[in-house]
Amino acid sequence: MSTRTRSVLAVLAIGALTLATACSKGNAGGTTAGGSPGASASPTNLTALFAPPKITIGTADDSKGPAIPPEGVVKGGTVNMIDRDDYPHLDPGRVYDNVTANFHLMISRGLTGYKRVATGEYKVVGDLATDAGTVSDGGKTWTFTLKDGVKWQTGEPITSADVKWTIERLFADFPIEGPPYIQQWLTEEDFKKAYKGPYDGKELSNIETPDDKTVVFKFNEPHADANYAFAMTGYDIVPKAHDTKEKYDKDPVSSGPYIIAKHVLDKSMDLERNPNWDPATDPIRGAYPDKWHLEFGYQSLAVTDRLIADAGDDKKTFSFYTNVAAERTQQVLQDPALKDRILRQPSPYGDYYYFNLDRVKDIKIRQAIAYAWPTKQIQTVNGGPDTSVINTTILNPSVSGWQDYDIFGFKAHPEGDIAKAKALLAQSSNPKPTIVYGYNNTPTQQRETVAIKNQMAKIGVNIVAKPMDTKTWYDQTSKVDNGLDMYWGGWGADWPTAATVFPVIFGPVRDGGYNQSHLNDPAVTAEIKRIMGLSDANEANQAWAALDKKIMETITPLVPALNNLALQLHGSLIGGAENDPISWVISPNTIFLKNS
Amino acid sequence: MTSPLQATTSEHTSDAVDAAIAVSGAGQAPVGRSPGQLMWRRFRRDKTGVISAIIVLFFILVALAAPLISAVYGKDPYTTYGLDNPGLLNQYGFPILPNGGISSDFWFGIEPGLGRDVFTQLVYGIRTSLLLALAATVATTVIGVVIGIVIGYTGGRIDYFTGRAIDILLSFPSTLFIIAFMPVLENKFVAPDAETPTWLRAFALIFFLTFFGWPSLARLLRGNVLSLREREFVEAAKVTGASPGRIVFKELLPNLWTPILIQSTLLLPALVAAEAALSYLGVGMIEPVPDWGRMFQRGTEVYVDDITYLIFPGVALLIFIIAFNLLGDSIRDAFDPKIRR
Amino acid sequence: MLRFLTRRSIGALFTLLIIAVVTFFMFFAVPGDPARLSCGKVCPPESLVLARHNLGLDHPIFVQFVQWLAGIFVGRDYPTLGHCPAPCLGYSFVNKEPVFAAIVDRLPVTISLTIGSAIIFLVFGVGTGVIAGLRQGKPLDKIASVSSLIGASVQIYFIGTLAVYFLVFQWHVVERPRYVPFTENPLEWAYGLLIPWIVLAVIFTANYTRMTRSTMVEQLSEDFVRTARAKGMSNRTVVLRFALRGTLIPIVTIFGIDLATLIGGAIITETTFSLQGIGRLSIAAVVDSDLPMLMATVVLAAAAIVVFNVIVDALYAVIDPRVRLT
Numbered sequence A: 001m002s003t004r005t006r007s008v009l010a011v012l013a014i015g016a017l018t019l020a021t022a023c024s025k026g027n028a029g030g031t032t033a034g035g036s037p038g039a040s041a042s043p044t045n046l047t048a049l050f051a052p053p054k055i056t057i058g059t060a061d062d063s064k065g066p067a068i069p070p071e072g073v074v075k076g077g078t079v080n081m082i083d084r085d086d087y088p089h090l091d092p093g094r095v096y097d098n099v100t101a102n103f104h105l106m107i108s109r110g111l112t113g114y115k116r117v118a119t120g121e122y123k124v125v126g127d128l129a130t131d132a133g134t135v136s137d138g139g140k141t142w143t144f145t146l147k148d149g150v151k152w153q154t155g156e157p158i159t160s161a162d163v164k165w166t167i168e169r170l171f172a173d174f175p176i177e178g179p180p181y182i183q184q185w186l187t188e189e190d191f192k193k194a195y196k197g198p199y200d201g202k203e204l205s206n207i208e209t210p211d212d213k214t215v216v217f218k219f220n221e222p223h224a225d226a227n228y229a230f231a232m233t234g235y236d237i238v239p240k241a242h243d244t245k246e247k248y249d250k251d252p253v254s255s256g257p258y259i260i261a262k263h264v265l266d267k268s269m270d271l272e273r274n275p276n277w278d279p280a281t282d283p284i285r286g287a288y289p290d291k292w293h294l295e296f297g298y299q300s301l302a303v304t305d306r307l308i309a310d311a312g313d314d315k316k317t318f319s320f321y322t323n324v325a326a327e328r329t330q331q332v333l334q335d336p337a338l339k340d341r342i343l344r345q346p347s348p349y350g351d352y353y354y355f356n357l358d359r360v361k362d363i364k365i366r367q368a369i370a371y372a373w374p375t376k377q378i379q380t381v382n383g384g385p386d387t388s389v390i391n392t393t394i395l396n397p398s399v400s401g402w403q404d405y406d407i408f409g410f411k412a413h414p415e416g417d418i419a420k421a422k423a424l425l426a427q428s429s430n431p432k433p434t435i436v437y438g439y440n441n442t443p444t445q446q447r448e449t450v451a452i453k454n455q456m457a458k459i460g461v462n463i464v465a466k467p468m469d470t471k472t473w474y475d476q477t478s479k480v481d482n483g484l485d486m487y488w489g490g491w492g493a494d495w496p497t498a499a500t501v502f503p504v505i506f507g508p509v510r511d512g513g514y515n516q517s518h519l520n521d522p523a524v525t526a527e528i529k530r531i532m533g534l535s536d537a538n539e540a541n542q543a544w545a546a547l548d549k550k551i552m553e554t555i556t557p558l559v560p561a562l563n564n565l566a567l568q569l570h571g572s573l574i575g576g577a578e579n580d581p582i583s584w585v586i587s588p589n590t591i592f593l594k595n596s
Numbered sequence B: 001m002t003s004p005l006q007a008t009t010s011e012h013t014s015d016a017v018d019a020a021i022a023v024s025g026a027g028q029a030p031v032g033r034s035p036g037q038l039m040w041r042r043f044r045r046d047k048t049g050v051i052s053a054i055i056v057l058f059f060i061l062v063a064l065a066a067p068l069i070s071a072v073y074g075k076d077p078y079t080t081y082g083l084d085n086p087g088l089l090n091q092y093g094f095p096i097l098p099n100g101g102i103s104s105d106f107w108f109g110i111e112p113g114l115g116r117d118v119f120t121q122l123v124y125g126i127r128t129s130l131l132l133a134l135a136a137t138v139a140t141t142v143i144g145v146v147i148g149i150v151i152g153y154t155g156g157r158i159d160y161f162t163g164r165a166i167d168i169l170l171s172f173p174s175t176l177f178i179i180a181f182m183p184v185l186e187n188k189f190v191a192p193d194a195e196t197p198t199w200l201r202a203f204a205l206i207f208f209l210t211f212f213g214w215p216s217l218a219r220l221l222r223g224n225v226l227s228l229r230e231r232e233f234v235e236a237a238k239v240t241g242a243s244p245g246r247i248v249f250k251e252l253l254p255n256l257w258t259p260i261l262i263q264s265t266l267l268l269p270a271l272v273a274a275e276a277a278l279s280y281l282g283v284g285m286i287e288p289v290p291d292w293g294r295m296f297q298r299g300t301e302v303y304v305d306d307i308t309y310l311i312f313p314g315v316a317l318l319i320f321i322i323a324f325n326l327l328g329d330s331i332r333d334a335f336d337p338k339i340r341r
Numbered sequence C: 001m002l003r004f005l006t007r008r009s010i011g012a013l014f015t016l017l018i019i020a021v022v023t024f025f026m027f028f029a030v031p032g033d034p035a036r037l038s039c040g041k042v043c044p045p046e047s048l049v050l051a052r053h054n055l056g057l058d059h060p061i062f063v064q065f066v067q068w069l070a071g072i073f074v075g076r077d078y079p080t081l082g083h084c085p086a087p088c089l090g091y092s093f094v095n096k097e098p099v100f101a102a103i104v105d106r107l108p109v110t111i112s113l114t115i116g117s118a119i120i121f122l123v124f125g126v127g128t129g130v131i132a133g134l135r136q137g138k139p140l141d142k143i144a145s146v147s148s149l150i151g152a153s154v155q156i157y158f159i160g161t162l163a164v165y166f167l168v169f170q171w172h173v174v175e176r177p178r179y180v181p182f183t184e185n186p187l188e189w190a191y192g193l194l195i196p197w198i199v200l201a202v203i204f205t206a207n208y209t210r211m212t213r214s215t216m217v218e219q220l221s222e223d224f225v226r227t228a229r230a231k232g233m234s235n236r237t238v239v240l241r242f243a244l245r246g247t248l249i250p251i252v253t254i255f256g257i258d259l260a261t262l263i264g265g266a267i268i269t270e271t272t273f274s275l276q277g278i279g280r281l282s283i284a285a286v287v288d289s290d291l292p293m294l295m296a297t298v299v300l301a302a303a304a305i306v307v308f309n310v311i312v313d314a315l316y317a318v319i320d321p322r323v324r325l326t
Helices: A098-104 A160-169 A181-186 A226-230 A245-249 A300-309 A312-316 A326-334 A336-341 A363-372 A375-381 A418-427 A443-458 A470-477 A522-533 A537-554 B009-026 B035-045 B047-064 B066-073 B118-154 B156-171 B174-189 B198-229 B232-239 B244-280 B292-302 B308-335 C002-027 C034-038 C045-054 C061-074 C099-134 C139-153 C156-170 C186-192 C194-220 C223-230 C235-263 C267-272 C278-287 C291-319
Strands: A054-057 A078-082 A112-118 A121-126 A134-136 A141-145 A207-211 A214-218 A258-264 A268-273 A291-295 A342-346 A350-355 A434-440 A462-468 A486-491 A558-560 A563-569 C076-078 C082-084
Touching (some): A141 A226, A160 A181, A160 A207, A160 A214, A300 A312, A300 A326, A326 A563, A363 A418, A363 A443, A375 A443, A443 B292, A462 A470, A470 A486, B035 B047, B047 B066, B047 B118, B047 B308, B066 B118, B118 B198, B118 B244, B118 B292, B118 B308, B156 C002, B156 C291, B174 B198, B174 B244, B174 C267, B174 C278, B174 C291, B198 B244, B232 B244, B244 B292, B292 C156, C002 C291, C061 C076, C099 C194, C099 C235, C099 C267, C099 C278, C099 C291, C194 C235, C194 C267, C235 C291, C267 C278, C278 C291
Parallel strands (some): A054 A121, A434 A462, A434 A486
Antiparallel strands (some): A112 A121, A141 A214, A207 A214, A258 A268, A268 A291
16 A cells, blocks of 8 residues: 555555555555464453544643653664655655655654654644644734754754745645645635745745744634644745755755665665754654664565564564554564564544435435445455554544544444344335445455445345556546545645544535535534634634534435554664554654664 | 368378278278368377366366256355355354365355355356357457468568567567556446446456467467468369468368367467456456356455365366366477477 | 668567557546646646646657657656756656666666576576477377476466465475565575566476477478488487478577567566566556556557567578578
């Protein structure tokens, strides 16, 4: 699966871009078919294992460095990292995908960021800023103050002018790959039309820099979680004095704990300490190793085999995103010697089987299908409970404020509640409905569709399965008039609050948009608007969770899909390795080398 | 074959020798035998040829009788037995019984993941493979023969330009081309929001296989026609004022049946293999149509845990192709006894 | 000879040009928008326009083709990526790296695969063919023809996977196929590619055995061989000087075709053994709608075929003086 290193668009189409499944583009996404045979492996209660992360807003105190060290931390040494792909962009303004963003933690900083407080517990804190931002004007104005002692690798101080420049340059013609939020909030949806960037001398008037340390953003509307948006790598800063436009992508200036000492494209990269980075200013990055040696071009099997063998220098080796290869899943899970070196983490994305509400109008039919949904069968087809966990809610459990519920018994009756479904269908407008199910024509999806079709036949629902070409699959399902009744769709939240989920997946209905169920309910829209206007983030999160359940209960616009599980290994001398529940990769922040 | 077979000298002699043997074997006075009869006699004496013909016939029969076999056996290739009945697949989707879940109920085991019956999938898979390959073989042969004869006979510019076109087609990296442009064909025939029907995918496969298959056959026949064109009997026909149509159909074509038959017998297994390869790469028939190539694709995914699921289609395809290749060889030998293998 | 080579080279270039044109124009008939893929998750219309511009997709297709073609000879300039020196095959749509570098990076894998297996199947195929031809009807001959028949009928993804299953997973005889550059460690290089070589050899050998055998049989019954024998030439001389020589032409022909097929992208082989050569690169290009990469791999595969055709024809004249090159 090519979710990790390609543009984030690929996240929307997990599995969409694979032709020959497992062996093609690596197994970064963790949907590894195959798995374990035999009855030897005991089923583990994975649900209990994966408590959702807690993410809250930190205080100014939380924003002070240094970072909270992991247990038994040791400083120094050279850590090796092996992965399949080099990073497509070194210019932070062009970064949107989780893997590249994860790498950028080492060389660039932003106004805010995620501080790990304990396992599974995170706080949004000020990174370059002294705190996570001050809101005024009902959420429209955000003010940040830069810390003292934050410097570029050149030794020059980081100023508010740099921050302003960073945002303004995103309007220029070349950075098209990054996130659009801040730009849109400052101007309009098609923001590149509104302003052409700072290179011809024009400034953006609603970013104000009253002094060298203060920067003020004035948005058109309230945005209670702008501090989450600023934590995205796409808004990490770029020096005004050293911005080389397109060429910056090859030769960036570091603001983080390391600088790139050597980079052989697609082969390797060596990082050394940035003498001008002061741990006392950084609450997020531990930066314990002295040096990093990154190597690229390793397929998941090669990575897995090296890490299993754990020989020589490979003891000091890990991989940011490479998952255990499908062929080794069974071996890795059943080998007690590897137990301490395994990392598992469910995906933070939301994947759904959407109903097209324009066509499947009877809620009883939708709910009957939900009750009968073959969750367990689909899980089996995809490799069993070792590769995915069952989801019952619209929001991913990693989203702040998430609350559990299981209205349709996806966990209680994972094989589908046929009796209940039949009873509901009998009361519906059409006891023998035909459902046109569009799916992405990949081998895995083909098999999944067979399971769905057979199951639905049992309750008298006739599934007309439409294989759709991988490349156009998203374009076709995201059309308003798509002629389909049900289809798979995914959405990866850009930061872990529902504010980048509900307003999108239940937002405006338009061609190419992400409201794929076409839910257009005035009550829901009003509630979304109300919550967006809340300035208290915790209150908002609670309200989102309540809305999640209410939508599922009263509208049932979708059936939640399985949540893929990452399975990673690391060398025996690597300490502090954790799969970050927000970015779904191993963060460099806590990595250290144990004493051998 | 009604027209005189203008064989080369050596062929002629060996034909005569063969005829003599046939005669002496029968212990009767020499009787005239048509080349077709001679060929049939020679073929019948070739044990390998007869056995492979029986195997090929068996495959064809199985394909034809698939629904009957399925009914007697009591299972079909579509039901997901493993998902519907607990106790067949473990939680990881693999058969609980050893050897891919082979049992008295499931003779060839069950498919990992979906838990369908492997035996009926194989049986119905023959249908898919044979039907696609047969259609592509017929199309390739017809197009190859027509173009080969036309350019061979007319010569000149048509020959030159078609020859260059054939050169170019033969230089295309065809597998890659098919994978890349399969969607184009479907895109042209199906509205973006309409279903891609099974027949269209089948047609697309047949189309592409034919598109890259005909040039070599055409080239081969062109060569044959070129040498025939200079022969006395064609010259004679021309002199007597026969129309080009008559010359092509009455004089040339009868002499080309041998290479055509041999080539198309060898073409069929090659196309079965090509279709399986495309399926293996993910551009074959779509679920739930049973398809050998797709079984390979799944088989190579799960082989570490369930090798049985790979072995059945693998061995079946191997037998099928060997039998067809042997049959092709035997037909060739029967037609052209000079080349003994 | 020179005239022949010039003429054929021009013809080959023309063939490649046509293939390039067809592929290029067909690409735009494929549904899917590479610009959308290179734009972010939420891609406002203006950004999409810019993405299209940055990829050079905002010109008419014909102009794009001319730009692509010209780039090969004189290099080309990109709106945001700067100058790409000749021979410029363009920048990959996906990672914005020069396609030329990617090809150079992957080609050694495919070439190693080709050379290793070619040596095995050529030596082994011709060897068994000669022996079988000399001992017609003997057990060895029969074994050779049966095994060559199976070899010719078997599928690489089937026996390749079986070989990996048994040799790697069951018997632990060798490691899983992988590629180590020859320059790094020749032993590891050979060791890592051993299974693919053997599997390819098993499949390809069959052809050579059959071809060598049947030509040998034919040659040995030719008048000039009989004459030579009658004149008292030793069997060895006869075989080496006459019979074997006659087998060269058909062998050179199929060897040329096989080499071209292998270099031009052993898609199935590389997929079966998870080797990252040109074949996998080309599949990735298709999946990613990466036009410059697709063009490069298609043209490379076609060039392999065309070039080997010319070489084979030229070799005919070298082998057999009767052949006149025109």
